[in-house]
Amino acid sequence: MVRKLSIRLALREAMRQEMENDETVFIMGEDVGVYQGVNQVTGNLIYEFGPERVMDTPISETAFLGTAVGSAMLGLKPVVELQVADFISVCLDPLLNQAAKIRFMSGNQINVPMVLRAAFGAGLGAAAQHSQSLEAFFCHIPGIKVVMPATAYDAKGLLISAIRDSDPIVFLEPRALYTDESEVPIKPYTIPLGKADLKREGKDISIITYGSMLPVCLELSLILEKKYNIDCEVIDLRSLQPLDTDTILNSVAKTKRVIIVHEAVRFAGFGAEIAAQISQTDLIYELKSPIRRVGAKFTPIPFAKHLEESTLPQLKSLLAEILAMFELT
């Protein structure tokens, strides 16, 4: 049966089904109850599962994230909501020095099966402290997995996998895409973490992306096909840690051109890691054009709409970058 859901509702369905399926799964966060979540993701789950399993917390991120980690150490499966990823600043220790280290430090004796969900990204006029894309920062911490869906189908499957996983997971949700819809099966299903998805197959260039830039890249590939007869392959990484290097390398081996696109600041962004991985193989000798990376300018996100736009990667500038790779400008 064909049924469309938004990313928001797909995430909610994943949580609902996992909570039905496993009574150790519970939700914690600020205003996830009657307020229904600041991004309306938890929605009516409070009425289905009650306040014991959909727990509103005080504004005490260190306390509740640390509590989640502690409870996971004894086998509970907390799904914690951070309203926006920027707030990791006030509760980094439970993630960085605790959750990420405990399995290792205990010699594999204790697991921390926790999911930290957080909205991320700009474009909504939320200014410098509520708009950041911090995935590279999370990826630099051994011991946690970093998952970033960009479609409703992936959101549901990846969240179910994340909840079932036995390691701590940072699950980053593109805030600007919450209402984006796609077909989502009703039954629970999983998508393996660390498996990229070809959102479009092509032979001329590999566009590697994830999160909020996926729709822009797909739109761009249509323009490139129609106007310039360039056949793009669009790879949605879906999870950055673990990273699906095979899919990346296979694609680049075919297209011999690669551009990496993310909303996060380009400097020291995740694109640098991908570029480095490609450069370390013999594929580097076969490339028809140097690897390019597109990301936001190296600045906090400004409030004013026109400045926010010019800070973030835009379709126009992306198009220009790609045309340059084909010497079409």
Place this chain on the structure above:
Amino acid sequence: MSKIKFVDANGEISFKELDIQIVQNFKLQKELLYKMKLARAFEEKTNELYATGFIHGTLHLAIGQEAAAIGSTAAMTPEDKILITHRGHIEAIGKGMSITSMFSELLGKDSGASKGYGGSMHMIDPDKGILHANGIVGANAPLACGIALALKKQKKDAIATCYLGDGAMNEGAYSESLNLASLWQLPVVFATVNNQYGMSTPIHKSHANTDLTQRGIAFNLPTIEADGNHVLTVYCAMKLARAFALKNQPVILILNTYRISGHSRSDKNRYRKDSEILAWKKRCPIKTLENSLLEQKQINQKDLEKTDFKIKNKINSAIQTAQLSELAKEIQW
């Protein structure tokens, strides 16, 4: 008019009457009334501009909380420094920020308070002593300690006031800052605008001890608690708090009020009853002062009409100036 509650560092409770000179200072009271009305008009207009899509981004209104913001800022000197929150429009107005620069900010203009870089949550004006407008709940508290430390080292006759909400009291940074301020005897006031909720979460669901005046005792700090909907009471309470801070005795100020507006644009009001909102509306801080001045024959209906007219014009011309000014520029930094 209610008394001010004082809880000393040992938990001893006493009550203080309002300063009679202030109760009889009608010039001051008319100024306070004007500023509260201006603030209300500013926020109502802002809400309208958001609703009609003129402004993008997020918006946290403080309708109903005017007395807490205006009364406290009025008791400061221009040299005093403040740090405001995501809900800081009114403290900004009270401390002297021009509404033209505020509208300009909201419209993303170069003439905006933060040159178009901050928006509603982050209007900053160092010349008026408004050093930060923070979107990270609780983050003002340690910064305020630092500002107070600098004022103390520089031997300035001024204090730092850290505005925060009832919800922010549960951040670790807040408790750490109370301890540090007390330990180092910093000239800082922790001005808590207790509007009863952090988003949808009422105090009784977020504070293990709902008596907010008890927190300071653990840190050897005095606390002053006042009716935050009575602007004169707030004014006197802040004067008292300021006097402590000036003598390097940090102090907690609790101003009890209520947010009539929703938390932000995402608020569907699912967590409170209309009857509760209505009850607080009846205690409108602006009406309270207005009625008191009318009863005492210090103003009449004509004066009120004149003020409303003046404010309307001021708002309209501020918006016009803002609209005509240049878009925010890219800064090299």
